[in-house]
Amino acid sequence: MDVRRLRILRELADRGSVTAVAAALNYTPSAVSQQLKALSREAGIALTVPDGRGLRLTEAGAAVVAGAEEVLAALGRLEETVTGLRDQPLGTVRVVLFPSAARLLLPGLLRRAGRHDGLVLSCRDLDLRPDEVPVAAAEADVVVTHHDERLDPFGGGRLRVHPLLREPLDVVLPPAHPLATRTALRLTDLVDEDWISVGVGWPVDDVLNSLALVTGTTPRVVQRINDFSVTEELVADGHGVALLPRYSTDHRDGTRLALRPLAGVHAARLVHAVARPEAAERPAVRLVLDELAAEADAVRLRTSG
Template sequence: MDLVRLRALREFADRGTVHAAARALNRTPSAVSQQLRALQAEVGIPLTERTGRRLRLTDAGWALVRHADEVLSSAERVEAELDSYRSRPKGAVRVAMFPTGAELLLAGLMRRLTPVAGLRLECRDIDMQPNEVPALLADYDIVVTHRDEQMPPFDDARAEVVHLLREPLDVALPAGHRLAKRRKVPLTDLAEESWIGVDVGFPVDDVLRSLAVRTGVRPTVVQRINDFHVTERLVAAGLGVALLPRYTLGPHSGRRWVRRPLAGIRAARHVEAVLRAGASARPSVAEVLAALRAEATAIG
């Protein structure tokens, strides 16, 4: 049943006349009368009757008033609950992150959100390529993704993109490698190396393709591993060289391998938060997004 009509019925029951109900509802008497007639047509039984010049409720009308009190009270509680979501962060926010993005950002994000009462973060790590982001937005409020520096920014009219940080890619070399003592390593000096790469289509792989363009030599990729911790161990064992993100892994352990910046090429991945257009208007989503930006700023 129409809530506007039920409110008109309740006001009429409480105030006794159509004119009084109209004043309470800030409507004209004719508008209130029309609402009462429409409600009566909707339920299919008489709700009011004439006694002389006055209009009064029938027994069915009074029965409906009692139920209208319950319905309108529930509607008011729902509206109050929704107002609380509109005015302050509350409820669940679903976030998808690529795995090393989660390693880089998730712990700090959770710490920043711990003091926010009523907000619940639900995060999943998903090994995603940039072209998979739009589909993920169907299930997640925020998708934290990454792209190669040479790749154009994510572009979708239905989405909002927030840049979080630029993370340089360094070359990881076994400790005894011929280039390990260099302060920086030109990409062209690595043309003949065996590489530990990542799956085709992921940002780090794009830099290896740049190597082919600059040197005319196609890199020899001996393994494609998306877990950078596994890659660290392979490099340390002298089984190849690799490109690794600077902030995610932090300082390497021991002297088993060394990290060196690349020379002569800008090599990095951009970490971005992607949301459906308008999603950041929700206070809870805006709170999580602000915490993500603060954490990324602290890192980069």
């Protein structure tokens, strides 16, 4: 089967529509459809079927995509070898991080990458819901993402998952708040508080909702702000309380914000680096994944010390 057509089929699996595949690969939708039909003829079995005005994978199509990952990974390794022969032993690795992970990990990662001649990082911050990660992984080599530890959004998927951190989530209050005198808090202590959360469906909001189910409380969310630095400012100014990640919150040793753990429940987000299999096989990408893990370990040691 034609490798170019296998890539198109894989893109359909990740991006979900012919239109999205066409935009990503700079094809027309008609050309994408024609290539997919040709691939089905090569395979001798239908790999896609009409779905409204678009296409979706058949069971056979999904199986071919799974097998194609090994082929594309091998090609990635071969391309890396050829690059090395052109005196570019490492090359450029594209990394996407959600904003608070960028604050926490990116300065150290760039410092570590600078020790490797020939390695170039092209980084951007991008806040993603778990369901948006496969598309981001199609655009980048490594995506640093996070989710509620009670969930497993990538289980059984085709992305390779590299655990980095379990970051506890603490209740964040102004230092002068009456509850800041306590060493730990229960959600029931906070039933009368105004909460500043994130958009519905984003990881920290999932954690807050999960805890609400466990405790039987219903937090009163008055603002939804995805930028944690803005949330920090609002909490510091007394506009509510929030659930924020322990390591990446700028509390300034308690003078700006008071961080208190939740008693009786486990509240945390899991931070992972994910990559497509063929990207993860590239030596340059493996190096970046190793350095990300080392930086996450350094953060853990630094914040627990």
